[in-house]
Amino acid sequence: MKTISLAIIEDNDIIQESLSTFLGGDPQFDLQLTAVSVEEFLSAVGGNPMLSPAVVLLDIQLPGMSGIEGIPHIKKLLPEVSIIMLTTFIESEKIFAALCAGACSYLAKSVSLLNIRDAIITVSQGGSYMSPGIARKVVEYFTPKTNKIDSPLTARQLEIVQCIVDGLSYKMVALRLNISLDTVRTHIKNIYQILEINSKGELIRKSLNREV
Amino acid sequence: MKTISLAIIEDNDIIQESLSTFLGGDPQFDLQLTAVSVEEFLSAVGGNPMLSPAVVLLDIQLPGMSGIEGIPHIKKLLPEVSIIMLTTFIESEKIFAALCAGACSYLAKSVSLLNIRDAIITVSQGGSYMSPGIARKVVEYFTPKTNKIDSPLTARQLEIVQCIVDGLSYKMVALRLNISLDTVRTHIKNIYQILEINSKGELIRKSLNREV
DNA sequence: TCCTCCATCCCATCAACATGTGATTGCCGG
DNA sequence: CCGGCAATCACATGTTGATGGGATGGAGGA
Numbered sequence: 001m002k003t004i005s006l007a008i009i010e011d012n013d014i015i016q017e018s019l020s021t022f023l024g025g026d027p028q029f030d031l032q033l034t035a036v037s038v039e040e041f042l043s044a045v046g047g048n049p050m051l052s053p054a055v056v057l058l059d060i061q062l063p064g065m066s067g068i069e070g071i072p073h074i075k076k077l078l079p080e081v082s083i084i085m086l087t088t089f090i091e092s093e094k095i096f097a098a099l100c101a102g103a104c105s106y107l108a109k110s111v112s113l114l115n116i117r118d119a120i121i122t123v124s125q126g127g128s129y130m131s132p133g134i135a136r137k138v139v140e141y142f143t144p145k146t147n148k149i150d151s152p153l154t155a156r157q158l159e160i161v162q163c164i165v166d167g168l169s170y171k172m173v174a175l176r177l178n179i180s181l182d183t184v185r186t187h188i189k190n191i192y193q194i195l196e197i198n199s200k201g202e203l204i205r206k207s208l209n210r211e212v
Numbered sequence: 213m214k215t216i217s218l219a220i221i222e223d224n225d226i227i228q229e230s231l232s233t234f235l236g237g238d239p240q241f242d243l244q245l246t247a248v249s250v251e252e253f254l255s256a257v258g259g260n261p262m263l264s265p266a267v268v269l270l271d272i273q274l275p276g277m278s279g280i281e282g283i284p285h286i287k288k289l290l291p292e293v294s295i296i297m298l299t300t301f302i303e304s305e306k307i308f309a310a311l312c313a314g315a316c317s318y319l320a321k322s323v324s325l326l327n328i329r330d331a332i333i334t335v336s337q338g339g340s341y342m343s344p345g346i347a348r349k350v351v352e353y354f355t356p357k358t359n360k361i362d363s364p365l366t367a368r369q370l371e372i373v374q375c376i377v378d379g380l381s382y383k384m385v386a387l388r389l390n391i392s393l394d395t396v397r398t399h400i401k402n403i404y405q406i407l408e409i410n411s412k413g414e415l416i417r418k419s420l421n422r423e424v
Numbered sequence: 425t426c427c428t429c430c431a432t433c434c435c436a437t438c439a440a441c442a443t444g445t446g447a448t449t450g451c452c453g454g
Numbered sequence: 455c456c457g458g459c460a461a462t463c464a465c466a467t468g469t470t471g472a473t474g475g476g477a478t479g480g481a482g483g484a
Contacts, residue, residue, distance in 0.1 A: 099354035100422065128347035132339025138350060139340045142311035154460065167413040169440065183462050189443065190460095198442070199470090202379035204416045210312065368431065381470070395432050401473065402430095410472070 003030045004124045007045075007053035009070075010086070011036040011062050015109065019057065022113045029120070037062050038070030045077055052078060055120050058103070060087040060094060068094065071101035082123045084116075092137050099138070105129050144210040152194050160187045164200060165207045215242045216336045219257075219265035221282075222298070223248040223274050227321065231269065234325045241332070249274050250282030257289055264290060267332050270315070272299040272306060280306065283313035294335045296328075304349050311350070317341050356422035363424055364406050370424070372399045376412060377419045 006029050010016040016034055024031040032053050035041035045051045056074060060067040071083060084105040085098045095106055105123050107116060108131050119129035130138065151158060163173040170188070174181045192198055195206060218241050222228040228246055236243040244265050247253035257263045268286060272279040283295060296317040297310045307318055317335050319328060320343050331341035342350065363370065375385040382400070386393045404410055407418060418424050 096354065099351055100356060102355050104348065104351050104355075122344045125344070126348060127344025128351045129344060130342070130347055132334045132337070132341060135340035135342055135347065136316065136338060139311055139316050142308065143314050143316075144312060156461070164413070165417075167411060167417065171440085179461085180463055182464055185442085186462075188441085192442080197379075199379065199381060200441075201376060201381070201412055201416060204413055205377065205379050205420075208416070208420050366430065383470080391431085392433055394434055397471085397473090398432075400471085404472080412471075 003028055004055060004120060005030045005032050005053045006055050006057070006120065007032055007041065007051075008034040008057045009036070009038060009041050009062065009067070010034070010057065010059045012059070015059075018113070019116070023117065023120070026117065038065045038067065038073060041070075042073055042077060053081060055082045055084060055124055057084050057086055057116070057120075060085060060089075060098070068097050068101055071098065071103055075102050084119055084123055084129075086116075090133055090137070092141075095134055095137055096141065106134050107131055108134065153191060157187055157191050157194075160184065161191060161203065161207055164188075165204050215240055216267060216332060217242045217244050217265045218267050218269070218332065219244055219253065219263075220246040220269045221248070221250060221253050221274065221279070222246070222269065222271045224271070227271075230325070231328070235329065235332070238329065250277045250279065250285060253282075254285055254289060265293060267294045267296060267336055269296050269298055269328070269332075272297060272301070272310070280309050280313055283310065283315055287314050296331055296335055296341075298328075302345055302349070304353075307346055307349055308353065318346050319343055320346065365403060365424060369399055369403050369406075372396065373403060373415065373419055373424060376400075377416050 006023060008016060008019050008023070008031070010019065016036070020031060020034055023029050032051050033041070033044055035044060038058075041056075045053075056078075058067045058070065058074075062070070065073070067085060067087075074081060074083065082105070083103045084107060085103045086107055086109050087094065088109050090108055098106060105119055105128050107119055107129070111131055115129075115131075122129040153161065159177065160173060163176055168176065170181055170184045174184045177184070191203065195203070197203060197206065218235060220228060220231050220235070220243070222231065228248070232243060232246055235241050244263050245253070245256055247256060250270075253268075257265075268290075270279045270282065270286075274282070277285070279297060279299075286293060286295065294317070295315045296319060297315045298319055298321050299306065300321050302320055310318060317331055317340050319331055319341070323343055327341075327343075334341040365373065371389060372385060375388055380388065382393055382396045386396045389396075403415070407415070407424065409415060409418065
């Protein structure tokens with residue numbers, strides 16, 4: 001088993017010490033550095049090419065730049081790094097912000113050190129570890145607000161919507177579906193009424209958000 | 213610990229037997245029924261109001277309706293059910309299709325029975341369990357292809373894009389940002405040039421796909 | 425300082441879209 | 455067999471969007 005190079009960014013002394021003692025003492029890890037802020041981490045790593053952790057444990061609440069804001073900067077410096085977020089809060093907003101920024105795992109701080117160790121190993125193997133509550137929130141993100149099976153739109157109308165979302169103009173929709181331009185217009189008109197919208201933009205948004 | 217009511221939909225005899233023996237023998241589970249197809253499951257549950265599993269283990273490959281197609285139907289019959297997908301394949305496409313349809317957990321069949329048991333317990337507690345490889349694919353879905361930090365667009369242009377994505381018309385964008393309609397037009401013009409696109413539709417799609 | 429980039433604004437034109445009113449056909453259920 | 459609904463098509467009018475010009479002031483780098 002190759003050792004996994006690590007870094008910890010955490011401003012809370014107690015937690016940092018607890019993590020570094022536990023992880024630093026484990027022979028399968030190589031704890032390269034700890035920092036109390038993203039800024040400190042960046043300048044340390046930027047000033048020393050020998051420092052190149054494979055995995056970074058990153059707190060969300062940090063003095064200065066927040067963990068989430070820091071992700072792009074860390075990724076810019078270390079494109080291949082895997083980032084595990086640590087947080088006390090389970091808020092959808094932060095979870096998605098972190099994932100969107102490029103984090104690859106998200107753990108509540110309440111999990112045990114053993115779980116954190118597992119997460120590091122999983123992540124370094126190209127996997128991803130998420131605590132159950134967080135995973136559930138992620139899954140809910142995908143779940144459609146409206147089920148295709150009882151969409152307010154008819155099958156034909158859904159076809160029209162799909163064409164629009166595909167970026168086609170009315171004229172092209174008419175061509176693709178072999179109907180007249182006016183028919184397309186009528187369909188769109190009805191769809192707008194049903195969905196209570198009045199522009200292509202809103203239609204595309206609703207469709208992409210699976211609200212149809 | 214309350215017992216967790218279960219159903220298994222799996223057409224492979226060996227796997228089904230292995231699952232039902234293991235799970236059925238566990239006192240914390242109440243294996244209510246097994247089926248070899250979604251159709252069979254639906255008619256069994258539809259015809260007997262006493263059958264109302266809290267968790268369904270659902271294979272993806274099934275005779276007749278596929279597991280993914282079946283999800284909306286199952287959800288319609290049992291809105292509160294938690295669905296755990298079982299599959300031999302780890303394909304992004306299927307994973308997302310299943311999650312979008314309303315599955316709340318996704319496991320490779322290669323995982324151990326113990327893992328499946330854990331997953332059931334996790335799910336019934338409102339969590340979600342995903343094997344590491346699958347979780348990673350889900351996470352990758354969120355990861356932006358382009359980093360905000362080096363977006364080709366200026367901050368102001370990103371604001372404009374956000375407004376458009378929010379479904380606003382040029383006029384409304386102008387109002388919201390307190391600039392003239394013509395300025396909005398100019399910005400959009402520049403954005404289109406930079407992104408090499410030429411319609412609102414493409415802009416919204418790119419933005420939602422985080423390609424900006 | 426000069427030059428470039430950005431944000432702001434104006435004008436003009438044509439294609440595309442939003443919306444209303446109205447009509448025909450075919451299917452399904454009462 | 456009739457009424458309702460989905461799907462089809464038509465015409466008309468005004469609005470919005472895409473794209474081409476060109477112009478100005480300010481912030482910041484060479």
